[in-house]
Amino acid sequence: MANQTTLYAMAVVALIIGIAVGYFAGAGNVTTTTVTQTQVQTETQIQTVTTTVVAGEGEVVTVTKTLPVTTTVTQTQTVQGEAPAAGLSGEIRIGVLLPLTGDLASYGEAARAAALLAEQDINAWLQAAGAPFTVKMVIEDTQTDPTVAQQKFDTIVAQGIKFILGPMTSAEVSALKERADTQQILLISPSSTAPQLAIPDDFVYRFCPTDLIQGPAIAKVMQADGVEVVIALVRADDWGRGLIESSREAFLEMVPNGVVEAIEYDPKNPNFAQQVAQLNDLVNRYLGEGKKVGVLLISFNEAVQVFQQADQYDTLKQVRWYGSDGTALLSEIVNDPVAGKFAAQVKFINPIFAAAKSDKYDDVNMRLTEELGRVPDTYAFAVYDSAWVVTLALMAVGDYDPVKVKEILPTTARVFYGTTGEIVLNEAGDRAFADYALWEVVETSPGQYEWVNVGMYKYATNSIEWYTG
Amino acid sequence: MVVNVQLFLDTMAYASVLGLLSMSLTLTYIVSRVPNFAHATFAAIGSYMVLIIVWIMGIYKTGPSWGVYYASLPVSFLVVGIVALIQYLIVLRPLAKKGISIDGLMIATLGIDIILVGLLNISADFLEDIFQRSPDKDLRKLVTYPRSGYLSSYEPTIMGITASSILGPLLLLVSTIGFYLFLTRTKFGTAMRAAIENPQLAETLGINVNLVYSVSWFIAGGLAGLAGVVMVMTTKLNPAMGWILIVSVFAGSIVGGLGSLFWGAIGGLLIGFLEQFGVYYTQIILGALTGETISLGNYRQVFSLGAIVVMLLVAPQGLASLNWHRILSRLGLKRW
Numbered sequence: 001m002a003n004q005t006t007l008y009a010m011a012v013v014a015l016i017i018g019i020a021v022g023y024f025a026g027a028g029n030v031t032t033t034t035v036t037q038t039q040v041q042t043e044t045q046i047q048t049v050t051t052t053v054v055a056g057e058g059e060v061v062t063v064t065k066t067l068p069v070t071t072t073v074t075q076t077q078t079v080q081g082e083a084p085a086a087g088l089s090g091e092i093r094i095g096v097l098l099p100l101t102g103d104l105a106s107y108g109e110a111a112r113a114a115a116l117l118a119e120q121d122i123n124a125w126l127q128a129a130g131a132p133f134t135v136k137m138v139i140e141d142t143q144t145d146p147t148v149a150q151q152k153f154d155t156i157v158a159q160g161i162k163f164i165l166g167p168m169t170s171a172e173v174s175a176l177k178e179r180a181d182t183q184q185i186l187l188i189s190p191s192s193t194a195p196q197l198a199i200p201d202d203f204v205y206r207f208c209p210t211d212l213i214q215g216p217a218i219a220k221v222m223q224a225d226g227v228e229v230v231i232a233l234v235r236a237d238d239w240g241r242g243l244i245e246s247s248r249e250a251f252l253e254m255v256p257n258g259v260v261e262a263i264e265y266d267p268k269n270p271n272f273a274q275q276v277a278q279l280n281d282l283v284n285r286y287l288g289e290g291k292k293v294g295v296l297l298i299s300f301n302e303a304v305q306v307f308q309q310a311d312q313y314d315t316l317k318q319v320r321w322y323g324s325d326g327t328a329l330l331s332e333i334v335n336d337p338v339a340g341k342f343a344a345q346v347k348f349i350n351p352i353f354a355a356a357k358s359d360k361y362d363d364v365n366m367r368l369t370e371e372l373g374r375v376p377d378t379y380a381f382a383v384y385d386s387a388w389v390v391t392l393a394l395m396a397v398g399d400y401d402p403v404k405v406k407e408i409l410p411t412t413a414r415v416f417y418g419t420t421g422e423i424v425l426n427e428a429g430d431r432a433f434a435d436y437a438l439w440e441v442v443e444t445s446p447g448q449y450e451w452v453n454v455g456m457y458k459y460a461t462n463s464i465e466w467y468t469g
Numbered sequence: 470m471v472v473n474v475q476l477f478l479d480t481m482a483y484a485s486v487l488g489l490l491s492m493s494l495t496l497t498y499i500v501s502r503v504p505n506f507a508h509a510t511f512a513a514i515g516s517y518m519v520l521i522i523v524w525i526m527g528i529y530k531t532g533p534s535w536g537v538y539y540a541s542l543p544v545s546f547l548v549v550g551i552v553a554l555i556q557y558l559i560v561l562r563p564l565a566k567k568g569i570s571i572d573g574l575m576i577a578t579l580g581i582d583i584i585l586v587g588l589l590n591i592s593a594d595f596l597e598d599i600f601q602r603s604p605d606k607d608l609r610k611l612v613t614y615p616r617s618g619y620l621s622s623y624e625p626t627i628m629g630i631t632a633s634s635i636l637g638p639l640l641l642l643v644s645t646i647g648f649y650l651f652l653t654r655t656k657f658g659t660a661m662r663a664a665i666e667n668p669q670l671a672e673t674l675g676i677n678v679n680l681v682y683s684v685s686w687f688i689a690g691g692l693a694g695l696a697g698v699v700m701v702m703t704t705k706l707n708p709a710m711g712w713i714l715i716v717s718v719f720a721g722s723i724v725g726g727l728g729s730l731f732w733g734a735i736g737g738l739l740i741g742f743l744e745q746f747g748v749y750y751t752q753i754i755l756g757a758l759t760g761e762t763i764s765l766g767n768y769r770q771v772f773s774l775g776a777i778v779v780m781l782l783v784a785p786q787g788l789a790s791l792n793w794h795r796i797l798s799r800l801g802l803k804r805w
Contacts, residue, residue, distance in 0.1 A: 101597070101616040109612075143616070236767055263764040270704040270713050273479035274745045275766050278752060281473070282762065304619040305705060312475045312631070335610040337532055338622040373609070 087398060088133045094390060095156035096137050096383075097166035097176075102144030103267065103300035104168055106331045107379055111190060112139060113371045114380035115165060117364065118387035126391075135391055142167050144300070146175035157185055162402040163394075165386050168379065169300075170194030170239040177204055186402040186409075188390065190382035193325065194242040198428035203402070205409060205429040207382040207420070208353050211239075214325060215246025217351045217436040217457040218296065222322055223254045224464055227294035229261070229286040233272075233279055233306065234298045235326070236264040243298050243324055259286070267302055276309040276316070284315050295321045295346075301332045307339035317342070323350035328439045329377040329451050340449035343441035351457055354437035355381045356421025364419045375451060378420065378437070385418035392416060433459045476749060478634040479703070484741025485637030486512070486700045489644060490714070491721030491737030492730050493692035497553075499665055499728065500685040501561060503574040507582035509711030509718050511690055513589060514552060515545035515697020516706055520596070520614055523623050530607050533625045538636060538698065545694035553690020554683060556581055562682075582711070589708035618706035633702035640695055645734050648688075661685065717744065720773040724780045726787020736788060740773045747772040 096115045099108040119137045126134055140156060142149035149172040156164060157179075163186050167173055173192040180187045180203040188205045195210045222230060230251060234240045241264075248260040261282055265275045279295065286293045295316070297303055303323070310316040321343070327333065328350035334340045342348075355361050355378050364384055368376040390405065393412040397404040413423040426432040436457040444450045455466040494508045519541045528534045560577055569577075593615035600612040614620070624632045652658040664671040664681040672678050704710060717740050725736030748765050755763040784790050 101593075101613075103617055105613045105617060261762045263762070264767060265764075266767040266769070268713055269766060269769060270710075271479070271483065272766075273476055273483070273703075274749050274769075275764070277473045277476035277479075277749060278764065278766075280475075281753075301613070301617055302705065305621075308619060308621050309479065312479075331610070332613050332617070332619075335613075336619060336622050339619070373606070 088131075088394060088400065090133055091136045092133050092391075092394065092400065093136045093138050093159070093161050094387065095153075095159075095161040095164035095166075096139040097142050097149060097152055097156070097164055097168075097172070098139060099144035099168050099172075100139075100141035102142075103302065104144045104326075106301065106329075107168055107191065107377055108141070108144075110368065110372055110376040110380035111166070111168065111383045113368055114364075114376065114384040115139060115387060117367060117371070118384045122388060122391050131395075135387075137165075137387070142172055144169060144172075146171045150175050150179065153179055153185075157183060162186065162400065163390050163405070164188070165383055165390070166190065168192065170197055170242070171237050173197055173204060173206075174238055177202065180204060184402050186390075186406055188386040190386060191325070191379040192239075194238045195246065196238055196242055198426075198430050200427050200429070202429070203406060205386075205425065207386050207413075207423065207431055208379065209431045209434045211243040211246045213433065213459060214351060214353070214436065215243060215248075216250035216462065217459075218243075218247045218322060218324060219250035219254055220457055220462060220464055221349060221351065221438060222251060222294050222296070225294065225320060226292050227320075228255065228257070229259045229291045229293045230296050230322075231279055231282045231286070231293060232260065232262040232296040232298060233275060234262050234264050235300065235302070236266050239326070240264070240298045243326075244296075247296065247298075259291075265299075267300070271309065272302070272306050273309055276306060276313070279310070280313045280316055283319055287315065287319075293319045295319055296323075297321055297348075298324050298326060300326050301330055303327045303330065304332050304336050304339040307333070307342040308336070311338055311342045317345050319346065321346040321348045323348055325350070325352040325379075328352035328437075329375060331374055334441060334449040334451060337447065340441065341443070344443040344449050347440055349438055349440045349454065351436035351438055352378050353420075353431070353434040354378060354456060355419055356435075358417070358419070358421065360417070361419045361421075381419040385416070385420050385423060388418065389413045389416055389423070435459050438464070473749070476745060478630055480742055480745040481635075482631070482633040482637040482699060483703045483745065484738045485641045486696045486703060486737075487714070487717055487721050487741040488641045488734045488737035489692055489696035489699075490718040491725060491740070492641075492645065492648075492734040493689040493696070494718055494722045495725060495727055495730055495733030496685055496689040496692075498722065499730075500682050500689075501557070501565070501574070502571055503561060503578060504719070505556075506575070506578045506715065507556065507585055507711075508689075508693055509715040510582050510585045510589070511549050511553060511693035511711070512697035512700050512714070513708065513711040514585070515541075515549050515694035516701035516710065517589060517592060517615075517697075518545040518548055518694070519620055519698055519701045520611075520618055520706060523620060524596075524600075524608070524611065528623050529611055533623055535625055535632075537620070537623050537625075538632065541698045542695055545698050546691040547694075549694030549697065550687040550691035552585075553693070554687045556690075557683060557686035562679075586708050586711070593708050614706060616707055618701075620706060621702040624702050631702065633699050637699040640699065641734060641738070644692055644695070645731060648730055657681075657684070716770055717741070717773045720777050723777050724787055726784075726789035728787065729789040732787060732789040739788075740776060743772045743776055744769045 098111050099105060100112060115137045119135055123134045138156060138161060140152040142152055149167050153176050165188050167189060168191045170192040173189050174197060176187060184203060186203050188207060190207050192206050193208055193211045193214060195212050198210055232244050234244045244262050251260055252258055263275050263278055265272055283293050333343050368380060389412055393405045393409050396408055410425045413425055424432040437453055438455040439451045440454045441449055442452045455464055457464050490509060490512055494505060497505045519537055522537060522541045523529050526536045526540060528536055560581060561574055564574055564577055596615040597612055600608055603609055627635055652662055660676045661681045664676050664678045668678050721737030721740045722733050724739060725732035748769055752763045752765050780787060
C-alpha cells in the first residue's frame with residue numbers, strides 16, 4: 001500500500017506543479033501573446049496491479065489485485081503566438097514582407113511607412129468603434145531576394161500569422177506561391193506585376209495591374225515621342241521578361257515598322273560594362289541608319305550602375321531613355337550624382353500605376369511624404385489599402401480564417417474606396433485596370449535631381465495626357 | 470566596334486581587381502596549401518572601408534574626391550591584412566597543428582567566409598541605422614548604400630576616364646613589381662622564399678617560419694583589401710559581393726598555375742578580359758552569323774569556368790608551366 005500512497009502523492013504534486021507552470025506561463029501571455037492552455041483530465045480506470053509480498057522466511061508470494069485507479073493528467077500546451085481562433089479579439093497580427101534592403105530598398109522603405117501608417121489609422125478607427133481587437137503589422141525584410149523571402153515567410157507563418165501583405169517583386173511572389181497555396185496563407189502583393197502570376201483561385205491577390213497593361217503604357221509613351229527603334233536592356237527574371245514581351249507586342253502594334261531589340265543582363269553580374277557597350281553599338285548602328293532610337297531600361301536599382309557606365313558614352317546621352325515601374329521614383333537614382341545627372345540628361349521617363357486623386361489620397365500622401373522626406377511611390381498606397389481591405393474582410397467574416405477571407409476579399413475591395421481609388425480585381429485576383437502616372441527625372445536646382453510627374457497614361461482611352469508647366 | 474575603348478577601360482578596372490585577388494590568393498595557397506574561399510570576401514571588407522571613408526570624410530557632400538583612394542587604400546590594406554592574419558593565427562594554424570587535412574582546412578575557410586559575410590551584414594545594418602537616424606539630409610541619402618551601394622560616382626576622373634581604370638592596373642603593376650623586389654632583394658623576402666620552399670630546413674637555419682607565414686597572410690589580406698577599394702568602383706557594394714567574384718578569382722589562380730604570384734596576376738587579368746571581351750566578341754560573331762542581336766551576358770561565368778577546363782586539359786600546371794620560350798619562337802616573336 002505504501003506504493004499506492006506514493007503514486008497518489010506524486011499525482012497531487014504533478015497537479016500542483018502543472019497548475020503553477022500553467023499559471024506562470026499564462027502570465028506571460030499579456031506581453032508575448034503566448035497562449036497557454038492548462039487542461040486537467042481526471043479519469044478512473046480499472047488497472048491490474050501486481051505486488052510482490054515477502055510472506056515469511058524465504059517465501060515470496062505474488063498477489064494480483066484488480067483496483068480502480070484514478071489518474072490525473074495535467075497537460076500544459078504552449079502555442080507561440082497563436083492568433084485568436086474563434087471571433088476577433090486581442091491583437092490580430094498581419095505579416096508584412098518587404099524588400100527593406102536590396103535592389104528595391106527604396107520601395108520597401110515607403111511601403112513600410114505605409115503599413116505602419118495603416119496600422120495606426122486602422123487602430124484609431126477600431127478604437128473609436130469600440131472593437132474588441134487591434135491590428136499589429138509584423139514586418140520582415142526579404143532583402144529583395146526570393147530565398148530570403150521564403151525564410152521570412154516561414155518565420156511569419158511559424159508565429160501563427162495567416163495574412164501577409166507583400167512581397168513586392170514577382171520573383172518573390174513566385175517563390176512563395178506554392179507555400180501560400182498549400183499552407184493556405186493569404187498573400188496580397190502591392191506590386192508584383194508579372195503576367196505569368198495571374199492565376200485564378202490561388203492564395204495570391206495583387207493590388208496592382210499586371211504588365212499586360214504597363215507594356216502598352218510604355219509603348220504609348222515611346223510612340224508619342226516618335227521612336228522607331230527600341231533597344232531594351234532587360235533584367236533577366238520573370239518580371240523583366242514578361243514586361244519586355246508585353247511592351248514589344250504593344251509597340252509593334254502601334255508602330256508596325258518598328259524594331260525592338262532586347263539585351264538581357266543577369267542582375268548578379270558584377271557590372272554591366274559589356275551590356276552597355278553592346279547597347280552603345282546597337283544605338284550607333286540604328287542612328288547611323290537615320291532611325292529615331294529610344295532606350296528602354298527594364299531594371300531595378302541597378303539602373304544606377306547602368307547610368308554610371310552609360311555616362312561614359314556620348315551616343316547614349318543623345319537618345320531618350322524610358323523606364324518602368326521598376327525604376328519609377330527610385331530615390332537611389334536621384335541621390336546619385338552621376339546617375340541623377342545622366343537620367344535628367346536623357347529625360348528618363350517611367351510609368352507607375354497611378355492612384356486616382358482624392359482627399360483620402362492627399363491626406364495619406366501628405367503624411368507619408370512627411371515621414372519619408374520624399375514622394376512615396378504608388379505601391380506604398382497599395383500596401384495601405386490592402387491593410388484596410390484585409391481588416392474589413394476579417395471583420396465581415398468575424399474569424400481569423402484565410403479561406404473565408406479569400407472568398408470575400410474581392411467584393412470587400414470593390415466596395416472599399418482606397419487611396420489608390422477603386423479597387424476592381426479580375427478573376428485572377430489582380431487589379432483589373434489603372435491609369436499610369438509618368439515620372440521623369442528633372443534637375444530642379446544645380447546638382448539636385450527630383451522626380452516630377454509629367455503626365456498620365458489613360459487606360460480607358462489608351463492615350464497620354466501631358467501636364468504642362 | 471572592333472575595339473570598344475570604353476569597354477577596354479571598364480574591363481581594365483575589373484580585370485585588375487581579379488589580378489590582384491588571384492595573385493594574393495595564390496600567395497596564401499603557396500604558404501598554407503589551402504584554397505581560401507574567404508578571399509573575395511576579404512576584398513568586400515576593403516570595399517566597406519571605402520563607404521566608411523566616404524561617410525567619415527564627408528565625401529558624400531563634396532562629390533568626387535581623391536580621398537576615396539588615398540584614405541581607403543592604406544586603411545583597407547591594414548584592416549583586411551589584420552583580418553587575414555587573424556584567420557591564419559586563430560583558425561588555420563591551430564587546425565593545421567592538430568593535423569587537420571587540407572580538405573578540412575578548406576571547409577574551415579568556407580565557414581570563415583560565411584562568418585565574415587554575416588559580420589558584414591551586421592555592419593551594413595549598423596551603417597543603415599546610423600545613416601537613417603542622421604539629422605544630416607545628405608547623409609540620409611546614403612541609407613541604401615550599405616546593401617546596394619554604387620560608389621563609383623565618388624571617384625575622380627583623369628581626363629574624363631574614371632580613376633579606377635587607371636589606378637587598378639597601376640596598383641596591380643606596383644604590387645607585382647614590389648612583391649618581386651621584396652622577395653628577391655630583401656633578407657626577409659629571401660627568408661620567406663626559403664620558408665615556403667622547405668619549412669623544416671629553413672627552421673634549422675634559424676628562420677622564424679611562423680613569422681614568415683603570418684607576414685604572408687597579412688600581405689595577402691592587405692592586397693585583397695587594395696583590390697576591394699577598386700572593386701567597389703566596378704560593382705555593387707553588398708555584403709555578399711565576394712561570392713559573385715570568387716569563382717572568377719579561383720579561375721585566375723588556377724589558370725596561373727597556383728604556384729607563381731606573377732602568373733596568378735596574369736591569370737586574373739586574363740579571366741577579367743575573357744569575361745568581358747570574350748562575351749562581347751562572341752556576341753558580335755554570332756550576331757554576324759545569325760543576323761540577330763545576341764546577348765550572352767548571362768553566360769559570363771561560362772567563360773571563366775571554361776578557361777579552367779581548358780587550362781586543366783592543356784596545361785594542368787597552369788600558364789606558369791608553359792614553355793614560353795618555345796611558344797614565342799614558334800610565333801616568330803623570339804626576339805621579344
